Amino acid sequence: MKPWPGGRSPRAGTSPAAAGTSPAAGRDDPDGGPGQLRILVVSADIGAGHDAAAAELAARLAGDGVVEQLNFFAALPRPLHRLVREGYRTMLQRFPWSYDALFRFTDRSSLMVRAFRAALRAAVPRMLSRISADTCLVVTTHPFANQLLGPMRGTGQLTVPVLSYVTDFVVHPIWISPGVDTYCVVHDGTQRQAAARGAADVRVVNPLISAEFAASATACQRTARARFGLPEQERLALIVAGSWGVGDVARTARDVLAAGCVTPVVACGRNVRLRQRLRTFPGHVLGWVEDMPTLMRAVDVVVENAGGLTCQQSLAGGLPTVTYRPISGHGRANAQLLAEAGLTTHVTSAAELGPALTKLTGVAGSPALPVGSATDMASVVSEVVRSGNRLDRKRPV
8 A cells, every 4th residue: 555645644543452451541531531432423514414323323422431523524625615515415406417427437436436535635634633642433424534534544544443334225335445444334235235345344233313213212193293283183294305305305295295195294404495495385394303203203104215314214213114206326226225125115106106105004014224123333332442453454455
Protein backbone atom coordinates (compact mmCIF):
# COMPACT_ATOMS: atom_id res chain seq x y z
CA MET A 1 0.00 0.00 0.00
CA LYS A 2 1.35 3.40 -0.98
CA PRO A 3 1.90 6.01 1.76
CA TRP A 4 -0.30 9.05 1.98
CA PRO A 5 0.94 12.18 0.19
CA GLY A 6 3.31 14.32 2.22
CA GLY A 7 5.09 11.46 3.95
CA ARG A 8 4.40 10.11 7.42
CA SER A 9 1.30 11.56 9.09
CA PRO A 10 0.39 11.65 12.77
CA ARG A 11 -1.68 8.78 14.12
CA ALA A 12 -5.02 9.01 15.88
CA GLY A 13 -6.34 6.81 18.66
CA THR A 14 -4.50 4.51 21.02
CA SER A 15 -5.65 0.94 21.23
CA PRO A 16 -6.05 -0.13 24.88
CA ALA A 17 -4.73 -3.61 24.07
CA ALA A 18 -1.65 -2.12 22.47
CA ALA A 19 -0.81 -0.48 25.77
CA GLY A 20 -1.09 -3.84 27.53
CA THR A 21 -4.05 -2.81 29.67
CA SER A 22 -7.69 -3.70 29.95
CA PRO A 23 -10.02 -1.47 27.86
CA ALA A 24 -10.98 0.76 30.77
CA ALA A 25 -7.79 0.72 32.77
CA GLY A 26 -5.72 3.84 33.18
CA ARG A 27 -8.28 6.21 31.72
CA ASP A 28 -9.19 9.42 33.44
CA ASP A 29 -11.59 11.29 31.22
CA PRO A 30 -12.61 14.81 32.25
CA ASP A 31 -16.01 14.42 30.58
CA GLY A 32 -16.86 10.86 31.50
CA GLY A 33 -14.92 10.18 34.70
CA PRO A 34 -12.22 7.63 35.53
CA GLY A 35 -12.24 4.42 33.53
CA GLN A 36 -14.54 5.76 30.79
CA LEU A 37 -14.00 4.67 27.20
CA ARG A 38 -14.17 7.15 24.34
CA ILE A 39 -15.94 5.97 21.18
CA LEU A 40 -16.35 8.08 18.04
CA VAL A 41 -19.44 7.53 15.87
CA VAL A 42 -19.10 9.06 12.40
CA SER A 43 -22.35 9.67 10.52
CA ALA A 44 -23.56 12.08 7.82
CA ASP A 45 -26.54 14.41 7.66
CA ILE A 46 -27.89 13.14 4.33
CA GLY A 47 -31.48 12.27 5.10
CA ALA A 48 -32.15 11.15 8.67
CA GLY A 49 -31.37 7.44 8.69
CA HIS A 50 -27.60 7.59 9.12
CA ASP A 51 -27.80 10.12 11.95
CA ALA A 52 -30.65 8.24 13.61
CA ALA A 53 -28.62 5.01 13.67
CA ALA A 54 -25.68 6.89 15.17
CA ALA A 55 -27.88 8.46 17.83
CA GLU A 56 -29.42 5.10 18.78
CA LEU A 57 -25.98 3.51 19.13
CA ALA A 58 -24.82 6.43 21.26
CA ALA A 59 -27.86 5.95 23.51
CA ARG A 60 -27.12 2.25 23.94
CA LEU A 61 -23.50 2.94 24.83
CA ALA A 62 -24.18 5.91 27.09
CA GLY A 63 -23.54 3.99 30.30
CA ASP A 64 -20.32 2.39 29.06
CA GLY A 65 -18.22 5.38 28.10
CA VAL A 66 -18.02 8.74 26.39
CA VAL A 67 -19.60 8.61 22.95
CA GLU A 68 -18.88 11.42 20.51
CA GLN A 69 -20.84 11.89 17.30
CA LEU A 70 -19.19 13.48 14.26
CA ASN A 71 -20.69 14.51 10.95
CA PHE A 72 -18.45 13.06 8.24
CA PHE A 73 -18.69 16.30 6.30
CA ALA A 74 -16.90 18.11 9.13
CA ALA A 75 -13.73 16.66 7.60
CA LEU A 76 -14.51 18.30 4.26
CA PRO A 77 -14.54 21.97 3.22
CA ARG A 78 -17.91 23.50 4.11
CA PRO A 79 -18.97 24.34 0.51
CA LEU A 80 -18.40 20.70 -0.47
CA HIS A 81 -20.75 19.55 2.30
CA ARG A 82 -23.60 21.59 0.89
CA LEU A 83 -22.75 20.62 -2.68
CA VAL A 84 -22.87 16.88 -1.95
CA ARG A 85 -26.00 16.98 0.20
CA GLU A 86 -28.04 19.28 -2.03
CA GLY A 87 -26.73 17.61 -5.19
CA TYR A 88 -27.89 14.24 -3.89
CA ARG A 89 -31.29 15.65 -2.94
CA THR A 90 -31.68 17.27 -6.36
CA MET A 91 -30.84 14.03 -8.17
CA LEU A 92 -33.42 12.11 -6.13
CA GLN A 93 -36.17 14.70 -6.50
CA ARG A 94 -35.67 16.11 -10.00
CA PHE A 95 -33.35 13.82 -11.94
CA PRO A 96 -33.84 10.32 -10.53
CA TRP A 97 -32.51 8.77 -13.75
CA SER A 98 -29.11 10.39 -13.07
CA TYR A 99 -28.87 8.88 -9.59
CA ASP A 100 -29.93 5.50 -10.93
CA ALA A 101 -27.22 5.67 -13.60
CA LEU A 102 -24.59 6.67 -11.03
CA PHE A 103 -25.65 3.89 -8.66
CA ARG A 104 -25.50 1.27 -11.41
CA PHE A 105 -22.18 2.48 -12.82
CA THR A 106 -20.42 2.47 -9.45
CA ASP A 107 -21.97 -0.92 -8.69
CA ARG A 108 -20.37 -2.43 -11.79
CA SER A 109 -17.05 -0.56 -11.85
CA SER A 110 -14.65 -0.30 -8.93
CA LEU A 111 -12.67 2.43 -10.70
CA MET A 112 -14.96 5.26 -9.56
CA VAL A 113 -14.99 3.97 -5.99
CA ARG A 114 -11.19 3.87 -5.94
CA ALA A 115 -11.06 7.36 -7.44
CA PHE A 116 -13.44 8.65 -4.77
CA ARG A 117 -11.31 7.01 -2.07
CA ALA A 118 -8.19 8.65 -3.47
CA ALA A 119 -9.89 12.06 -3.59
CA LEU A 120 -10.69 11.80 0.11
CA ARG A 121 -7.00 11.60 1.05
CA ALA A 122 -6.94 15.39 1.20
CA ALA A 123 -9.41 15.21 4.10
CA VAL A 124 -7.13 13.04 6.28
CA PRO A 125 -5.58 15.94 8.29
CA ARG A 126 -9.00 17.44 9.09
CA MET A 127 -10.34 14.06 10.18
CA LEU A 128 -7.26 13.38 12.32
CA SER A 129 -7.75 16.71 14.08
CA ARG A 130 -11.26 15.61 15.10
CA ILE A 131 -10.30 12.24 16.59
CA SER A 132 -9.24 12.44 20.23
CA ALA A 133 -5.98 10.72 21.13
CA ASP A 134 -7.77 8.54 23.69
CA THR A 135 -10.40 7.26 21.26
CA CYS A 136 -10.55 3.46 21.51
CA LEU A 137 -12.96 2.72 18.66
CA VAL A 138 -14.52 4.37 15.59
CA VAL A 139 -17.96 3.36 14.32
CA THR A 140 -19.35 4.58 10.99
CA THR A 141 -22.94 4.71 9.79
CA HIS A 142 -22.30 6.20 6.33
CA PRO A 143 -20.37 4.62 3.44
CA PHE A 144 -18.38 7.76 2.60
CA ALA A 145 -16.82 7.62 6.05
CA ASN A 146 -15.61 4.08 5.30
CA GLN A 147 -13.72 5.32 2.26
CA LEU A 148 -11.80 7.82 4.40
CA LEU A 149 -11.35 5.99 7.70
CA GLY A 150 -10.67 2.53 6.26
CA PRO A 151 -7.50 3.58 4.44
CA MET A 152 -6.43 5.61 7.50
CA ARG A 153 -6.73 2.42 9.54
CA GLY A 154 -4.89 0.41 6.89
CA THR A 155 -1.89 2.76 6.80
CA GLY A 156 -1.63 3.05 10.59
CA GLN A 157 -2.74 6.68 10.80
CA LEU A 158 -5.71 5.39 12.76
CA THR A 159 -4.58 2.74 15.25
CA VAL A 160 -7.94 1.69 16.69
CA PRO A 161 -10.57 -0.62 15.14
CA VAL A 162 -13.12 0.73 12.66
CA LEU A 163 -16.63 -0.77 12.64
CA SER A 164 -19.27 0.05 10.05
CA TYR A 165 -23.02 -0.25 10.59
CA VAL A 166 -24.63 -0.68 7.15
CA THR A 167 -27.94 1.18 7.10
CA ASP A 168 -29.11 -0.37 3.80
CA PHE A 169 -30.26 -3.91 3.09
CA VAL A 170 -28.22 -3.89 -0.11
CA VAL A 171 -24.45 -3.52 0.13
CA HIS A 172 -23.26 -1.18 -2.61
CA PRO A 173 -19.47 -1.23 -3.27
CA ILE A 174 -19.16 2.26 -1.74
CA TRP A 175 -19.73 0.63 1.67
CA ILE A 176 -16.70 -1.67 1.32
CA SER A 177 -13.27 -0.24 2.02
CA PRO A 178 -9.90 -1.83 2.84
CA GLY A 179 -9.03 -1.18 6.47
CA VAL A 180 -12.54 -1.45 7.94
CA ASP A 181 -12.33 -4.19 10.58
CA THR A 182 -15.96 -5.27 10.94
CA TYR A 183 -19.24 -4.66 9.13
CA CYS A 184 -22.56 -4.96 10.97
CA VAL A 185 -25.70 -5.64 8.93
CA VAL A 186 -29.34 -6.36 9.80
CA HIS A 187 -30.06 -9.39 7.60
CA ASP A 188 -28.24 -12.55 6.58
CA GLY A 189 -28.88 -11.75 2.90
CA THR A 190 -26.99 -8.50 3.42
CA GLN A 191 -24.25 -10.44 5.18
CA ARG A 192 -23.79 -12.67 2.13
CA GLN A 193 -23.62 -9.62 -0.15
CA ALA A 194 -20.98 -7.94 1.99
CA ALA A 195 -18.87 -11.10 2.10
CA ALA A 196 -19.16 -11.48 -1.68
CA ARG A 197 -17.86 -7.93 -2.07
CA GLY A 198 -14.76 -8.70 -0.03
CA ALA A 199 -15.69 -7.89 3.57
CA ALA A 200 -13.81 -10.32 5.83
CA ASP A 201 -15.78 -9.92 9.06
CA VAL A 202 -19.54 -9.35 8.77
CA ARG A 203 -21.93 -9.67 11.74
CA VAL A 204 -25.72 -9.73 11.71
CA VAL A 205 -27.05 -7.43 14.45
CA ASN A 206 -30.30 -5.99 15.66
CA PRO A 207 -31.26 -2.87 13.67
CA LEU A 208 -30.19 0.36 15.33
CA ILE A 209 -33.71 1.59 16.02
CA SER A 210 -35.52 2.28 19.26
CA ALA A 211 -37.00 -0.65 21.16
CA GLU A 212 -40.28 1.30 21.07
CA PHE A 213 -40.78 -0.01 17.54
CA ALA A 214 -40.58 -3.67 18.58
CA ALA A 215 -43.64 -5.84 18.03
CA SER A 216 -43.61 -6.61 21.76
CA ALA A 217 -43.92 -2.94 22.71
CA THR A 218 -47.13 -1.98 24.47
CA ALA A 219 -49.61 -0.99 21.78
CA CYS A 220 -53.05 0.58 21.88
CA GLN A 221 -54.25 1.41 18.40
CA ARG A 222 -57.22 3.44 19.61
CA THR A 223 -55.01 5.71 21.76
CA ALA A 224 -52.44 6.01 18.98
CA ARG A 225 -55.07 7.08 16.48
CA ALA A 226 -56.51 9.64 18.87
CA ARG A 227 -52.98 11.08 19.28
CA PHE A 228 -52.92 11.98 15.56
CA GLY A 229 -56.62 12.64 15.03
CA LEU A 230 -57.08 9.56 12.86
CA PRO A 231 -60.38 7.68 12.40
CA GLU A 232 -60.93 4.90 14.89
CA GLN A 233 -62.63 2.32 12.67
CA GLU A 234 -61.02 2.62 9.21
CA ARG A 235 -58.10 0.60 7.89
CA LEU A 236 -55.15 2.96 7.55
CA ALA A 237 -52.11 2.80 5.27
CA LEU A 238 -49.11 4.89 6.29
CA ILE A 239 -47.19 6.23 3.28
CA VAL A 240 -43.59 7.11 4.14
CA ALA A 241 -40.75 8.46 2.00
CA GLY A 242 -37.98 9.29 4.44
CA SER A 243 -37.21 12.60 6.10
CA TRP A 244 -36.88 14.34 2.72
CA GLY A 245 -40.17 13.02 1.34
CA VAL A 246 -38.55 12.01 -1.96
CA GLY A 247 -40.00 9.95 -4.75
CA ASP A 248 -43.39 10.00 -6.46
CA VAL A 249 -45.21 10.34 -3.14
CA ALA A 250 -48.23 12.26 -4.41
CA ARG A 251 -48.91 9.67 -7.08
CA THR A 252 -48.48 6.87 -4.55
CA ALA A 253 -51.02 8.57 -2.27
CA ARG A 254 -53.53 8.80 -5.12
CA ASP A 255 -53.00 5.15 -6.05
CA VAL A 256 -53.49 4.02 -2.44
CA LEU A 257 -56.67 6.09 -2.21
CA ALA A 258 -57.95 4.68 -5.51
CA ALA A 259 -57.36 1.13 -4.25
CA GLY A 260 -60.45 1.72 -2.08
CA CYS A 261 -59.58 -0.68 0.74
CA VAL A 262 -57.56 1.63 3.02
CA THR A 263 -57.40 5.29 3.99
CA PRO A 264 -54.02 6.91 3.21
CA VAL A 265 -51.99 8.63 5.92
CA VAL A 266 -49.11 10.47 4.24
CA ALA A 267 -45.99 11.40 6.22
CA CYS A 268 -44.25 14.13 4.19
CA GLY A 269 -41.23 14.42 6.46
CA ARG A 270 -39.55 17.80 6.11
CA ASN A 271 -40.74 18.27 2.53
CA VAL A 272 -42.86 21.39 2.90
CA ARG A 273 -43.62 21.58 -0.82
CA LEU A 274 -44.98 18.05 -0.82
CA ARG A 275 -47.27 18.80 2.11
CA GLN A 276 -48.56 21.95 0.38
CA ARG A 277 -49.09 19.97 -2.81
CA LEU A 278 -51.25 17.51 -0.89
CA ARG A 279 -53.22 20.13 1.08
CA THR A 280 -56.46 19.21 -0.76
CA PHE A 281 -55.79 15.47 -0.74
CA PRO A 282 -58.78 13.63 0.83
CA GLY A 283 -56.61 11.55 3.15
CA HIS A 284 -54.57 12.47 6.21
CA VAL A 285 -51.42 14.48 5.49
CA LEU A 286 -48.74 14.97 8.13
CA GLY A 287 -45.45 16.86 8.16
CA TRP A 288 -42.44 15.86 10.25
CA VAL A 289 -43.45 13.29 12.89
CA GLU A 290 -41.46 13.16 16.13
CA ASP A 291 -43.37 10.21 17.60
CA MET A 292 -43.11 7.65 14.81
CA PRO A 293 -43.54 4.61 17.11
CA THR A 294 -47.02 5.81 18.07
CA LEU A 295 -47.94 6.65 14.49
CA MET A 296 -46.95 3.16 13.35
CA ARG A 297 -49.06 1.60 16.09
CA ALA A 298 -51.99 3.59 14.71
CA VAL A 299 -51.94 2.09 11.21
CA ASP A 300 -52.58 -1.30 9.63
CA VAL A 301 -49.99 -1.32 6.83
CA VAL A 302 -46.97 0.72 5.71
CA VAL A 303 -46.24 1.72 2.11
CA GLU A 304 -42.59 2.72 1.64
CA ASN A 305 -40.23 3.46 -1.24
CA ALA A 306 -36.60 3.22 -0.09
CA GLY A 307 -35.97 0.26 2.24
CA GLY A 308 -34.36 2.64 4.72
CA LEU A 309 -34.90 3.59 8.33
CA THR A 310 -38.72 3.72 8.33
CA CYS A 311 -38.85 0.37 6.56
CA GLN A 312 -36.70 -1.15 9.31
CA GLN A 313 -38.97 0.44 11.89
CA SER A 314 -42.14 -1.00 10.37
CA LEU A 315 -40.60 -4.46 9.99
CA ALA A 316 -39.33 -4.42 13.58
CA GLY A 317 -42.90 -3.81 14.69
CA GLY A 318 -44.25 -6.65 12.56
CA LEU A 319 -46.29 -4.28 10.40
CA PRO A 320 -47.21 -5.54 6.92
CA THR A 321 -44.98 -3.49 4.62
CA VAL A 322 -45.40 -2.74 0.92
CA THR A 323 -42.66 -1.37 -1.30
CA TYR A 324 -44.27 0.67 -4.07
CA ARG A 325 -42.72 3.00 -6.64
CA PRO A 326 -39.25 2.64 -5.07
CA ILE A 327 -36.86 5.50 -5.61
CA SER A 328 -33.95 5.09 -8.00
CA GLY A 329 -30.69 3.43 -7.04
CA HIS A 330 -30.65 1.95 -3.56
CA GLY A 331 -34.45 2.09 -3.31
CA ARG A 332 -34.93 -0.34 -6.18
CA ALA A 333 -32.03 -2.52 -5.06
CA ASN A 334 -33.38 -2.71 -1.50
CA ALA A 335 -36.85 -3.52 -2.83
CA GLN A 336 -35.56 -6.59 -4.64
CA LEU A 337 -33.64 -7.96 -1.65
CA LEU A 338 -36.51 -7.28 0.77
CA ALA A 339 -39.01 -9.05 -1.48
CA GLU A 340 -36.71 -12.04 -2.05
CA ALA A 341 -36.27 -12.35 1.72
CA GLY A 342 -40.03 -12.31 2.23
CA LEU A 343 -39.87 -9.22 4.42
CA THR A 344 -41.91 -6.88 2.23
CA THR A 345 -44.35 -7.13 -0.65
CA HIS A 346 -43.01 -5.40 -3.76
CA VAL A 347 -45.97 -4.11 -5.76
CA THR A 348 -45.01 -3.14 -9.31
CA SER A 349 -48.27 -1.69 -10.65
CA ALA A 350 -51.31 0.23 -9.49
CA ALA A 351 -53.53 -2.69 -10.54
CA GLU A 352 -51.75 -4.96 -8.03
CA LEU A 353 -51.88 -2.45 -5.18
CA GLY A 354 -55.51 -2.94 -4.09
CA PRO A 355 -55.36 -6.75 -3.86
CA ALA A 356 -52.03 -6.58 -2.02
CA LEU A 357 -53.29 -4.06 0.53
CA THR A 358 -56.52 -6.01 1.04
CA LYS A 359 -54.60 -9.20 1.68
CA LEU A 360 -52.02 -7.63 4.00
CA THR A 361 -54.51 -5.74 6.15
CA GLY A 362 -56.43 -8.96 6.67
CA VAL A 363 -53.52 -10.92 8.17
CA ALA A 364 -52.68 -11.05 11.86
CA GLY A 365 -48.94 -10.46 11.56
CA SER A 366 -46.00 -9.96 9.26
CA PRO A 367 -42.38 -11.16 9.15
CA ALA A 368 -40.35 -8.98 11.51
CA LEU A 369 -36.73 -8.03 11.78
CA PRO A 370 -35.37 -9.37 15.08
CA VAL A 371 -35.24 -6.73 17.78
CA GLY A 372 -33.89 -8.27 20.96
CA SER A 373 -33.25 -11.78 19.63
CA ALA A 374 -30.18 -11.15 17.45
CA THR A 375 -26.80 -9.76 18.49
CA ASP A 376 -26.95 -6.26 19.88
CA MET A 377 -24.65 -3.72 18.25
CA ALA A 378 -23.45 -2.59 21.68
CA SER A 379 -22.24 -6.15 22.36
CA VAL A 380 -20.19 -6.13 19.15
CA VAL A 381 -18.68 -2.81 20.18
CA SER A 382 -17.73 -4.21 23.59
CA GLU A 383 -16.17 -7.29 22.00
CA VAL A 384 -14.08 -5.21 19.60
CA VAL A 385 -12.91 -2.88 22.36
CA ARG A 386 -11.83 -5.86 24.46
CA SER A 387 -10.08 -7.42 21.46
CA GLY A 388 -8.12 -4.25 20.75
CA ASN A 389 -5.25 -4.85 18.35
CA ARG A 390 -6.12 -8.52 18.01
CA LEU A 391 -8.37 -7.27 15.19
CA ASP A 392 -5.27 -5.81 13.52
CA ARG A 393 -5.02 -8.54 10.90
CA LYS A 394 -3.68 -8.33 7.37
CA ARG A 395 -6.14 -6.48 5.14
CA PRO A 396 -6.63 -6.48 1.37
CA VAL A 397 -5.43 -3.39 -0.46
